Amino acid sequence: MQADELKIARVSTVPFFVLTQLSAQIDALSASGMAVTVIASSxxxxxxxxxSKSSTYIPVNIEREINPIQDFLSLVSLIRVFKKNKFDLVHxxxxxxxxxxxxxxxxxxxxxxxxxxxxxPWVTMSGVKRTILKLCDKVIASLNTHCYADSVSQKNFLVSNGIIKAEKISVLGAGxxxxxxxxxxxxxxxSAEEFRAMRNELQITDTGKILLFVGRITPDKGIKELITAFNEIVRKDPDVFLVFVGPFESAGEEVVNRVADASVRDNIKxxxxxxxxxxYMAFADLLxxxxxxxxxxxxxxxAAAMGTPTVGTNIYGLSDAIVDGETGVLVTLKDAASLQAGILSVLGKPALQSAMGDAARKRAKSHFGSQACSELLISEYKRFFN
Structure with a gap:
């Protein structure tokens, strides 16, 4: 079989993940001649x-939370779809x-x-649920031909925790x-005019310094620590603004709404x-x-590609995305004081922000372009059929 004749299925829980994370990759797979089918919930x-002109879409509802009955029905549906379509590769x-x-x-x-x-997900859990979800990852590792991690530190974490053997997991490129x-x-x-318009729309002063959060607004993204740190930052400097871009999930909205100080609340957008x-990344000072x-x-x-440095927690994954002291700052997990110190070590220091932003942009362009990453994946797919 020619590699460019492969029938590929890409499967994710929800369309949002495919649209925001995988679209360029799917386009590249299709452009290489592979027939791509996307399977996700409706x-x-x-x-x-x-x-999409690059793929065929087959809806199969997959619950994010544990739901034994629905999960069994989803499993049966996937088996039927896989048998009917006779995919060469499922990812x-x-x-x-x-x-x-x-x-x-x-x-x-x-x-x-x-x-x-x-x-x-089990990293932040304990008890029976943690045990069950770890077991699920071990099943994934055992039943698949090969697995990938999107960072070296995550790969090492999975291997060290006994989830998968080192020879059965790899990282493509720089992650x-x-x-x-x-x-x-x-x-x-x-343009500068567009930035001014965004400031007017969000009611942010011309001199206001902008902290940005992009993603699911949920406690496991560190929202509680961010709000706590921001409270202290605004008391010291009322010209700092926090902008949230993303959907509320779980108890995230409650955390944000609990801000009692009106002056702090007014600076949260x-x-x-x-x-x-x-x-928003383009006009923010710091992610x-x-x-x-x-x-x-x-x-x-x-954000790095937009020239914006990041302050993030020193955990696996982020320790690969952020070069501490060069493209951003790594801070202690679940520590609002450390987060506050990390933010203040960069925010309001134009020369340092600019240097970190330039370093971040150069690194993003040299290592993380979607075209280069897609070419690595296409080569990886082909090796299974050579």
């Missing part, structure tokens, strides 16, 4: 997947899709079964899930989900990602 973004991302695909692919007789780990579109994430796309987060767990932290590289 929701309000499904129409966008169905409209899953996101935890639940990974588990169901590993089982369905083995039972359906799919020849090459791959999974990319993008962070472990990241699929790289980033360097034409899209380019600050030169935006909630944008919600945006299909153009790069424009903050005090997450409890990250497989890599793609948003860090997106």
């Amino acid at each position: 929701d309000e973004l499904s129409e966008d997947l169905a409209a 899953s991302t996101t935890p639940k899709a990974g588990l169901l695909c590993a089982i369905a692919g083995r039972l359906a007789g799919t020849g090459v079964r791959l999974h990319t780990f993008t962070g472990q 990241s899930l699929a790289g980033i579109d360097l034409q899209r994430f380019d600050s030169s796309r935006y 909630v944008v919600g989900y945006s299909d153009e987060p790069e424009k 903050c990602l005090p997450s409890y767990r990250e497989g890599f932290g793609t948003v860090v590289i997106e």
Whole structure:
């Protein structure tokens, strides 16, 4: 079989993940001649997947949370889809899709079964749930032909925790899930007039210093620590603003709404989900990602390409995305005081911000372009059929 005749299935839990993380990669796979099918749950973004000219969309509902009945039905659906379409290769991302695909692919007789780990939910858990989810990752590792991690530190974490053997997992290039579109994430796309308009829209002063958070607004992204640190920062400097870009999840909204000080609350701007987060990255002074767990932290590289450094927690994944002291600052996990100190070590220091931003941009362009990352993946797919 010619590699450019391969039938590929890319499977994720929800369309949002595919649209925001994998679109460029899927386009590249299709352009190489491979027939790509995307499998994900059906929701309000499904129409966008169905409209793609690079892939065929097959809806299979996959719950993010544990739901034995629905999970069994999803497994049966995946087995049927795999058998009917006779895919040469199935590649899953996101935890639940990974588990169901590993089982369905083995039972359906799919020849090459791959999974990319993008962070472990069980890291922040304890007790029975932690044990069950660790076991799920071990099943994924056992049943798949090969697995990938989107950072070296995540790979080492999985191996050291006995999830997978070192020879069965690898990292493509310098890491990241699929790289980033360097034409899209380019600050030169935006003018000074557009930045002024955004400041007016968000009611941010011309001299206001902007901290940015992009992603799911949920406690495991370190929102509690960020709000606590921001409270102290604003008391020292009322001309600092915190902008949230992304959807509220879990108890994230409650954490933000608990801010009692009116002067602090007025300096918090909630944008919600945006299909153009790069424009906020372009006019921010500093990205903050005090997450409890990250497989890599793609948003860090997106901001880096826009020339914006990041303050993030010193955890696996982010320790690969941020070069401490060069492209940003790593701070202590779940430590609001450390986060505050990290932010203040950079914010309001134009020369340092500029130097870090330039270093971050150069690194993003040299290591994390989506085209280069896609070429690595295409070569990886081909090696299974040579």
